[in-house]
Amino acid sequence: MPYQSTAASLSCILRKCVDKWSISRAKQAHAHVLITGLFHNVTLQTDLLLAYSKSGFLQYARNMFDIMPQRNMHSWNIMISSYVQSSMFHDCFCVCSEFLKMGLHPDHYTLPPVFKACAATGDFSLGLILHTWVVRLGLEGYVVLGSSVLDFYVKCGHLTDAKQVFDGMLWRDCIVWNSMISGFGRAGFYVEALNLFREMLEEGVEIDSMSIPSILNACGREGDVMKGKEIHGRVVKIVLFDSDVAIGNSLIDMYSKCGCLCNSEKVFWKMKEWNLVTWTTMISCYGVHGRGNESLSLFDKMRDCGFEPNSVTLTAVLASCSHSGLVDEGRQIFNSIGSVYAIEHSEEHYACAVDLLGRMGCLEEAFGLIRDMKSVSTASVWGALLAGCMMHKNVEIGEIAARHLFELEPRNSSNYIALSSIYDSLGMWSGVSRTRSLMRKLGLVKTPGCSWITIRGELHKFYQGDFKLHEISRILMMLIDDDY
Structure with a gap:
């Protein structure tokens, strides 16, 4: 077979290797390239690199990349993009560094995956440098690259910069x-x-x-x-x-x-x-609205339909028990997390269980649960215990919970306010004075509360005098009937 036909045929085969099942075909083509003495063909080298990358065998791809005597722009972009797609961001940055040391300039194919890597790692400084490159090289007009710059700023939380990029986009x-x-x-x-x-x-x-x-x-x-x-x-x-x-x-x-x-x-x-997220969302909705029994019933139905709960689902069920005061059911669910579902208890599981026990006044049991935690107790767990102590005016356990929270969240004024409320409810004025003095020393103030409700436009007419007083009841009933 003529040289050109062989190279073209191998190139066609390699470009069809797009998943992990194609690795055998890619290896065979690679062997044929070596046997026929075509390895010096830059196009075939790049096709081999692309085939290994698409098949998910990045180590093979990197070995191929390292032995390439000549690397065109396409080969650098393949390696960078492949690392980012596999969330191997450190390797991506290493290749980029080598790329720049070679004196090469990135193009509109190089930069989008690197922006994605910067967003994933939170490397805002590097992202700013890359944005400077985009401007200097005059690449702002490329839609995909502009979207990548915008997405980088958004994911890094710099919404003002994102809005400036957004407003400057032509399309x-x-x-x-x-x-x-x-x-x-x-x-x-x-x-x-x-x-x-x-x-x-x-x-x-x-x-x-x-x-x-x-x-x-x-x-x-x-x-x-x-x-x-x-x-x-x-x-x-x-x-x-x-x-x-x-x-x-x-x-x-x-x-x-x-x-x-x-x-x-x-x-x-x-x-x-339905998927597991669907069931979990509906279970959580019942729980938030205080309908714990419906939440548990749906949980059972979910299992009957063949869905096994994950950690998030179990958190939703525990929270539902907490909001509805279902102590026995909550205990059963909590104990089944490890024994039945073989899932390790998370911080959220403990926080929900402590909140449930605390609401129902089982503060000693809740405190014991925290002491039995394998991991270090977090602010959410101690906060749930402190809330229960404030509800049931338990100063002994409340002081312990508050002390841990002061160490974990020294600038959170709500913890100091909660402890002060316990002292105040029991007439322990020295404790109130001591807590407030500590807040003043730290420069903390109570965050003012607020609430609001959005009501249909019809009510605005009432304020303008267009509605009689007796019509207000009709409007409110209409809102209620319409599930508002």
Whole structure:
């Protein structure tokens, strides 16, 4: 066979090696390359590197990379991208360092995975340097690279910088909008996330299955059930609800956070497919609304359907028992975590169990549970115990819990306030004075509380005099009947 035909055939074979099952074919092609004396062919070298990388055998890929007498830009990009895809960020940075020492300049294929590595490792300084490279090399116009820069700033929590990059982008696709919306949502800026979503629709960008969960999360956190229902309507129109489990899970969570538990139930039972997250979300929703028995019943049904709980599911069940005061059931669940499900007790499991026992006044048992912990007790566990002591005015155990919390969270004023409240309820004024003096010494002040509720626009007419007083009851009944 002529040289060109052999090389072309081997190259075609190697480019079809895209998964771990292709490794045997890649090795055979590699052997043929060596036998036929074609190893000096740069294209075949790069194809071998790509085949090993796509097959997931990065050590083979790295060995191939190291012995390559010539490395083109494509080979460097393959190695960098492969390490990032396998979450081997340190190796990615090592290759990048070697790349720069060779005097090479990154291109629009090199930089996106490196930005991803910077975001994953929290290396903000390196990310800033890379952004400088993007500007210096005039690469801002590449959409994928611009999205990577934006995503880096978002994941590092620098939303102001992310917004500047976002505003400067000439073309913004759905991925860019999703990144901004989810970033603001994760940071707790739910109003801003909803405003971005509104702007996205105004620009004519179509929503997709990736953007909907982030928007629904923002609706739930903000308590904006009207906007949540609007999104739900859009989902139904584009026939995503029945087929996308993640969207169904987000709808369940959103309605629950907005106080519409019956709507969460409707979504749950209408879903054609459930996964473990679906069951866990619905169990948690029942628990948050104080319906512990329904939560336990659903937990049993989940197991009957063949789903085995994980650590998060068991935390949701324990929290449900805590919110409903189901002590015996909670004890049984807690004890079964290790014995039945072979899962190691986590900090969250202990915190839920201590909270349950503390609420019901079983403070000695809760304290004993903490002392039996294999790992070091955390602030969430001691905080649950202190809350129980404050509820039942137990100063002895309360002082122990507070002392641990003062060491773990010296700047958390709520711990000092809780201990002071215990002293105050028992008339122990010297303890109150001592705690407040300590707070003043540390420069701590009590955080003022606040609450709010969003009510339909119809009520605004009442404030303008358009409604009679007797009509208020009708509006409120309408809100209640509509599960608001």
